[in-house]
Amino acid sequence: MKTTGNTILVAGGTSGIGRAFAVRLHAAGNKVIVAGHRRADLDEIVAEVPGIEGEEFDVTDGASIRRLSETVTANHPDLNVLVTMAGIMVPETVLDPGSLEVAERTVAPTCSAPSGSSTRSPRSSPSSRRPRSSP
Ligand SMILES: NC(=O)c1ccc[n+]([C@@H]2O[C@H](COP(=O)([O-])OP(=O)(O)OC[C@H]3O[C@@H](n4cnc5c(N)ncnc54)[C@H](OP(=O)(O)O)[C@@H]3O)[C@@H](O)[C@H]2O)c1
Numbered sequence: 001m002k003t004t005g006n007t008i009l010v011a012g013g014t015s016g017i018g019r020a021f022a023v024r025l026h027a028a029g030n031k032v033i034v035a036g037h038r039r040a041d042l043d044e045i046v047a048e049v050p051g052i053e054g055e056e057f058d059v060t061d062g063a064s065i066r067r068l069s070e071t072v073t074a075n076h077p078d079l080n081v082l083v084t085m086a087g088i089m090v091p092e093t094v095l096d097p098g099s100l101e102v103a104e105r106t107v108a109p110t111c112s113a114p115s116g117s118s119t120r121s122p123r124s125s126p127s128s129r130r131p132r133s134s135p
Contacts, residue, residue: 001081003025003028003030004028004029004030005029005030006025006030006031006080006081007030007031007033007076007078007079007080007081008022008025008030008031008032008033008079008080008081008082008083009033009035009072009076009079009081009082009083010022010025010032010033010034010035010083010085011035011036011057011059011068011082011083011084011085011086012035012036012059012084012085012086012087013032013034013035013036013045013083013085014034014036014038014041014042014044014045014054015036015041016085017085018034018036018083018085018086019034019045021083021085022034022045022049022052023045023049023052025083026049026051026052030081031051031076032051032052032053033052033053033054033055033072033076033079034046034052034053034054034055035054035055035056035057035068035072035086036054036056036057036086037056037057037058037059037086039056042054042055042056053075055068055071055072057086059086059087059109060108060109086109087106087109087110088105088106088109089106090102090105090106092106
């Protein structure tokens with residue numbers, strides 16, 4: 001992937017790994033849109049890093065994911081990279097009877113998120129894309 005000139009959506013980009021990615025990718029010369037579910041955190045990164053845009057969404061809510069997708073692709077038709085970092089990790093005690101519920105709560109956002117990270121070369125046509133090699 002080219003590391004500059006992309007339009008990148010970082011879901012879960014208001015803290016931790018996603019925020020670090022967002023800030024570095026912006027500094028490297030990419031257009032970066034950060035999505036997160038706390039308005040105050042979105043406002044903070046948008047104020048701290050001029051040029052980054054913030055969109056509110058909840059990765060556990062399918063309708064919210066669809067709204068985010070529609071908004072970002074309408075505002076940025078050249079979007080070509082998705083970084084998915086929205087999620088939680090709750091400590092589990094496996095012998096605790098409540099641990100299954102904790103595991104489900106942790107895994108659900110990851111599974112409902114748009115699949116992994118995907119990239120598409122800016123301005124590439126379908127015929128110019130190479131098939132992915134097998135792992
Ligand atoms: N750090 C590690 O060593 C590590 C290792 C393995 C896997 N992971 C996984 O990698 C992901 C990121 O880790 P991290 O350490 O960067 O975590 P983090 O600092 O807690 O950041 C998680 C991001 O996801 C957002 N988020 C959480 N729930 C959301 C929801 N329902 N809707 C929308 N956004 C939501 C958070 O926003 P808010 O702040 O507004 O909640 C935050 O921006 C997590 O899924 C974590 O489980 C992390």
